[in-house]
Amino acid sequence: MKIIGNKESVNQISLTHKGINARFNCFMKPFPYCNDIDTSNPEIIEIIFKDSYELDNLIDVLEKFKKECFEHLGEWR
Structure with missing residues (x-):
């Protein structure tokens, strides 16, 4: 996995899979409690996956992180 762009x-977020030459762009929605996110001026980071194994690993890590956060904070919707 390779990350390109200003990580700060x-x-x-642009997700790219090199093996099948697929690309998916994710735009952050403004949060109801945060008024200073400017989506009209995109600040893009690109995450490039070499294969599906890297993608599966990232999904597993994010699911574990989500579960851990919800156990401490509760679910926000």
């Missing part, structure tokens, strides 16, 4: 300030 991001409001758009």
